[in-house]
Amino acid sequence: MTSNMEKATILVADDEFSVRDIISRRLTEEGHECAVACDGTDALKKLNAREFGLALLDIKMPGRLGTDVLEQIQVKCPDTAAIMITAINDVETAITSLKMGAYDYIVKPVNLNALVISVEMALDKRRLILENREYRLHLEDKVKEQAEKIRDSFLNSIASLAYALEANDRYTSGHSQRVTEMAVAIARELSMPEDEVEKIRLAGLLHDIGKIGVRESVLNKPGRLTDEEYREVMAHPEIGERILSPVVEDVEILRMVRHHHERYDGGGYPDGLSGEELSEETGVVVVVEACSNMSSSAEGKEKLSQGARILAVADAYDAMTSDRPYRWAMSLQDACAEMEKGKGRQFDPVVVGAFLRILHGTAEYKAPAAAVATLSQRS
Numbered sequence: 001m002t003s004n005m006e007k008a009t010i011l012v013a014d015d016e017f018s019v020r021d022i023i024s025r026r027l028t029e030e031g032h033e034c035a036v037a038c039d040g041t042d043a044l045k046k047l048n049a050r051e052f053g054l055a056l057l058d059i060k061m062p063g064r065l066g067t068d069v070l071e072q073i074q075v076k077c078p079d080t081a082a083i084m085i086t087a088i089n090d091v092e093t094a095i096t097s098l099k100m101g102a103y104d105y106i107v108k109p110v111n112l113n114a115l116v117i118s119v120e121m122a123l124d125k126r127r128l129i130l131e132n133r134e135y136r137l138h139l140e141d142k143v144k145e146q147a148e149k150i151r152d153s154f155l156n157s158i159a160s161l162a163y164a165l166e167a168n169d170r171y172t173s174g175h176s177q178r179v180t181e182m183a184v185a186i187a188r189e190l191s192m193p194e195d196e197v198e199k200i201r202l203a204g205l206l207h208d209i210g211k212i213g214v215r216e217s218v219l220n221k222p223g224r225l226t227d228e229e230y231r232e233v234m235a236h237p238e239i240g241e242r243i244l245s246p247v248v249e250d251v252e253i254l255r256m257v258r259h260h261h262e263r264y265d266g267g268g269y270p271d272g273l274s275g276e277e278l279s280e281e282t283g284v285v286v287v288v289e290a291c292s293n294m295s296s297s298a299e300g301k302e303k304l305s306q307g308a309r310i311l312a313v314a315d316a317y318d319a320m321t322s323d324r325p326y327r328w329a330m331s332l333q334d335a336c337a338e339m340e341k342g343k344g345r346q347f348d349p350v351v352v353g354a355f356l357r358i359l360h361g362t363a364e365y366k367a368p369a370a371a372v373a374t375l376s377q378r379s
């Protein structure tokens with residue numbers, strides 16, 4: 001008799017030759033591919049050597065019992081279904097083996113038609129379990145993928161808006177992109193983990209988005225800003241954080257945007273946070289005393305994150321080397337000297353160290369020339 005059941009590789013383990021022979025013959029007739037094992041040890045060896053869809057395990061075998069083999073299957077090849085074969089006086093053990101994960105048990109003398117039905121049901125159940133797992137796995141991936149797409153699309157829209165604003169302004173055109181490339185190069189030179197680098201990349205692209213909330217006449221004012229105008233400009237990191245918070249869940253990215261104008265010594269804005277020096281040699285964190293009384297945050301626990309300190313360096317360098325309505329761009333050499341001067345005060349010395357190595361072409365991390373050119377490449 002043949003059926004439409006799924007064809008599988010089946011291991012028949014029984015110490016009685018006649019039993020394993022008759023079962024394997026019948027299952028072969030049904031279209032399955034059968035292997036036989038004469039005891040528990042032999043069964044384990046064969047299960048280790050290849051993958052089986054189903055194992056028929058006699059419970060009483062010399063050496064390793066069928067239940068021992070079942071236990072090993074659960075651990076080593078849980079996708080292999082198992083059906084126990086048992087003598088009439090050992091049904092209790094067979095029931096226990098169901099609790100251990102066996103799909104079914106059949107009682108000797110084996111009724112071959114009943115066996116075929118049991119095998120069919122076990123293979124069917126196994127197929128459903130595998131398909132369900134596969135479906136769940138893909139469903140989770142799909143949901144994750146969709147969520148990422150939606151998030152990326154939001155972020156891209158915001159970044160496009162920022163670029164559009166920059167592009168309208170000859171002084172800041174390409175600023176966010178250049179800051180991002182330099183910040184990423186510094187983070188890589190400091191051997192930061194890839195997920196942190198990715199956060200810095202996003203924060204770099206979006207760091208000045210808050211300038212949307214600052215009047216154009218103020219942003220492009222050629223002369224000195226009034227106190228009120230200066231306060232308006234100083235609000236852009238906080239505005240940026242507010243714009244991004246509905247779409248950016250990652251607090252570290254939001255804080256980097258908020259803190260890209262903070263100073264290492266605590267004299268920056270909006271929170272007057274100070275930095276922590278991560279010693280390059282020892283990796284020990286040394287807290288730098290805040291010298292600012294701009295806000296209570298400076299006395300609190302929050303410290304300027306490494307990402308914000310990196311953005312501050314990349315941002316300041318790009319600002320120094322770009323024309324502004326009120327001054328011409330500095331030369332690269334002068335800008336490097338300024339960064340050097342600001343070490344330990346405006347800027348984190350470790351970050352400036354990495355930045356200067358990149359500019360001087362001595363960094364371990366080789367940034368793509370198209371992204372960050374060294375001084376010699378630029379001159």
Ligand SMILES: [Fe+2]
Nearest residue numbers: 207208260261
């Ligand atoms: Fe800014």
